[in-house]
Amino acid sequence: MESPLSTKTVFSIGPVPITQPVVVTWGLIAFLALAAVFLTRRLSLVPSRRQAAVELVVDALANLVRDTMRVEPAPYVALLGTIFLFILTANWSSLVPGIEPPTAHIETDAALAIIVFFAVIYFGIRAGGVVAYLKTFAQPTILMVPLNVVETFTRTFSLIVRLFGNVMSGVFVIGIVLSLAGLLVPIPLMALDLLTGAVQAYIFTVLAMVFIGGAVSEARGSHQNERK
Amino acid sequence: MHIDWWTLALQTVNVLILVWILGRFFFRPVMAIVAQRQEQATKLLADAEAARQDAQTARGEADRLRAEVDGQRRTLVEAAQEAARAEKKTLVEETSREIAKMRADAAAAVKREEEAEQEALLQRVGGLSVDIAGRLLSRLPPDVAFRAFLDGLCAEIRSLSAETREDFRVSAASGRQAELVTAFPLGDADRELVSGKIAEAVGFDLPLVFREDAALGAGLELRGATTVVRNNWRADLERIRGELGRDRHA
Incomplete structure (x- = not known):
C-alpha cells in the first residue's frame, strides 16, 4: 500500500510533473463544466423541472451566503459555490474505483485554502480599500496586530489540515480495511466517507464564507469610521 | 511529509479555472434568470398595483357620475311630478267647469223641456176642456x-x-x-x-x-x-x- 501523503506522477510535461490529483481534477473540471453547460442550456422564465432543481440549489447557496455573510450574495456565489461543488465532487470521486480524491492530497487542499486566503484579502480590500482592510488587523487595539496576522495564516492552515485530515484519513482507513478484510467490508466506511465528504465540503465553504464575510464587514466598518 | 509545489500551483490554477467556468456557465446564468424572473414578477406586481389604482380611480369616477345621474334623475322626477300635479289641477278645474256648464245646460234643457211639455199639456188640456165644454154645451x-x-x-x-x-x-x-x-x-x-x-x-x-x-x-x-x-x-x-x-x- 502506498502512502497517502505521496503523490504519484502520471506523466510529465517538460519539467512539470503531472500528478494523479491534477489529472483527476482535470476530469472533475470537465465533468462539472459539461454538467453546467447541460443544466443551463435552455433556461427560460418558465422553468422546467431540471431548471427548477438547479435554481433551487443555486438559490439555497445564495441564501446561505446572504445569511452567513450579511451581504448581497451575487459577487461571492461563483467562488464559494465552485469551492463547495469541487470539494464535494472531489470527495465523492473516491466512489469511482481506482480514483483517489484530489482533496486527499495536501496540495489540492492547500490550493483551495490559498485561494480562500487571497479571496479574503481581495474582498476585504474591495469592500473598504487597502487602508481600511489593513486597519482591521489593529482591531480592537493595535496590540492585536501580531495575533490577527498570525490568525490569518493559522486559520488558512487550519482549513488545509481539516480538509486534508478528514478526507485523507477516510481514504487511508478504507485502504487499510480493504487490505485487511474482504471486498464488501469497507462499504459502510465508504458510505460514512460520503457523509464526511459532504460535511467537509459544507464546513470548508461555510468557513470560507465566514472568513470573507468577516473581512468584508470589518473593512466596511473601518472604512465608515474613517469617513466619519 | 513532502509537498509537490508543481501540483500545488497546477491545482490552484485548476480551481481558479473551475471558478471561472462555473461562474460563467452555471452560477451567473442561473442567477440572471432568477433575477430576471424576480424583476418581471416585481414589474407584474407594479403593473397590477397600477391597474388596481386605475380601477379604483375609475370606480370612484363611476360612483361620482352615478351619484350625479341619481341627483339629476331625482330633480327631473320631482319636476315631472310637480308638472303632473299642476296639469292634474288644471284638468280637474277645467273638467269641473265643463261639468258645471254641462250640468247647467242640462238643467236648462230639462227646464225648457218641462216647460214645453207643460205647454203642450196645457194645450191638450185646453183643447180637451174645449171639447168637453163643447160636448157639454151641445147637450144644453x-x-x-x-x-x-x-x-x-x-x-x-x-x-x-x-x-x-x-x-x-x-x-x-x-x-x-x-x-x-x-x-x-x-x-x-x-x-x-x-x-x-x-x-x-x-x-x-x-x-x-x-x-x-x-x-x-x-x-x-x-x-x-x-x-x-x-x-x-x-x-x-x-x-x-x-x-x-x-x-x-x-
Missing part, C-alpha cells in the same frame, strides 16, 4: 147657453167705464160699427134680442154687425174700434191658460 139647449152668455156679456159691458162705453158710440158715429161675433149664426129674433140687451147695457142704441166664428166655442164677443168685450169659452180658456202660466212661473 142652444138658446139657454146663448142667453146665459148674453147676460154675461151685458154684465161685462156694464162693468166698463163710461168713457169706454162712450167709445162705442163715437166709433159707431164715425162709421166704424161694432161687431158682434157668435159661435153660430143667429136668427132674427136672437139678433133683435141681442141688440136690445146690448143697447140696454151700454145705455144707448148701438148698431151691430153680426158675424160668426166657430172658434169661440160658445158665447159672444163684442168688438169695438178700440175695445173688445168677450164672454165666450175661447176667451175663458185663454184666461185660464194665462192664469195657469202665471202660477207656473210664480
Whole structure:
C-alpha cells in the first residue's frame, strides 16, 4: 500500500510533473463544466423541472451566503459555490474505483485554502480599500496586530489540515480495511466517507464564507469610521 | 511529509479555472434568470398595483357620475311630478267647469223641456176642456147657453167705464160699427134680442154687425174700434191658460 501523503506522477510535461490529483481534477473540471453547460442550456422564465432543481440549489447557496455573510450574495456565489461543488465532487470521486480524491492530497487542499486566503484579502480590500482592510488587523487595539496576522495564516492552515485530515484519513482507513478484510467490508466506511465528504465540503465553504464575510464587514466598518 | 509545489500551483490554477467556468456557465446564468424572473414578477406586481389604482380611480369616477345621474334623475322626477300635479289641477278645474256648464245646460234643457211639455199639456188640456165644454154645451139647449152668455156679456159691458162705453158710440158715429161675433149664426129674433140687451147695457142704441166664428166655442164677443168685450169659452180658456202660466212661473 502506498502512502497517502505521496503523490504519484502520471506523466510529465517538460519539467512539470503531472500528478494523479491534477489529472483527476482535470476530469472533475470537465465533468462539472459539461454538467453546467447541460443544466443551463435552455433556461427560460418558465422553468422546467431540471431548471427548477438547479435554481433551487443555486438559490439555497445564495441564501446561505446572504445569511452567513450579511451581504448581497451575487459577487461571492461563483467562488464559494465552485469551492463547495469541487470539494464535494472531489470527495465523492473516491466512489469511482481506482480514483483517489484530489482533496486527499495536501496540495489540492492547500490550493483551495490559498485561494480562500487571497479571496479574503481581495474582498476585504474591495469592500473598504487597502487602508481600511489593513486597519482591521489593529482591531480592537493595535496590540492585536501580531495575533490577527498570525490568525490569518493559522486559520488558512487550519482549513488545509481539516480538509486534508478528514478526507485523507477516510481514504487511508478504507485502504487499510480493504487490505485487511474482504471486498464488501469497507462499504459502510465508504458510505460514512460520503457523509464526511459532504460535511467537509459544507464546513470548508461555510468557513470560507465566514472568513470573507468577516473581512468584508470589518473593512466596511473601518472604512465608515474613517469617513466619519 | 513532502509537498509537490508543481501540483500545488497546477491545482490552484485548476480551481481558479473551475471558478471561472462555473461562474460563467452555471452560477451567473442561473442567477440572471432568477433575477430576471424576480424583476418581471416585481414589474407584474407594479403593473397590477397600477391597474388596481386605475380601477379604483375609475370606480370612484363611476360612483361620482352615478351619484350625479341619481341627483339629476331625482330633480327631473320631482319636476315631472310637480308638472303632473299642476296639469292634474288644471284638468280637474277645467273638467269641473265643463261639468258645471254641462250640468247647467242640462238643467236648462230639462227646464225648457218641462216647460214645453207643460205647454203642450196645457194645450191638450185646453183643447180637451174645449171639447168637453163643447160636448157639454151641445147637450144644453142652444138658446139657454146663448142667453146665459148674453147676460154675461151685458154684465161685462156694464162693468166698463163710461168713457169706454162712450167709445162705442163715437166709433159707431164715425162709421166704424161694432161687431158682434157668435159661435153660430143667429136668427132674427136672437139678433133683435141681442141688440136690445146690448143697447140696454151700454145705455144707448148701438148698431151691430153680426158675424160668426166657430172658434169661440160658445158665447159672444163684442168688438169695438178700440175695445173688445168677450164672454165666450175661447176667451175663458185663454184666461185660464194665462192664469195657469202665471202660477207656473210664480
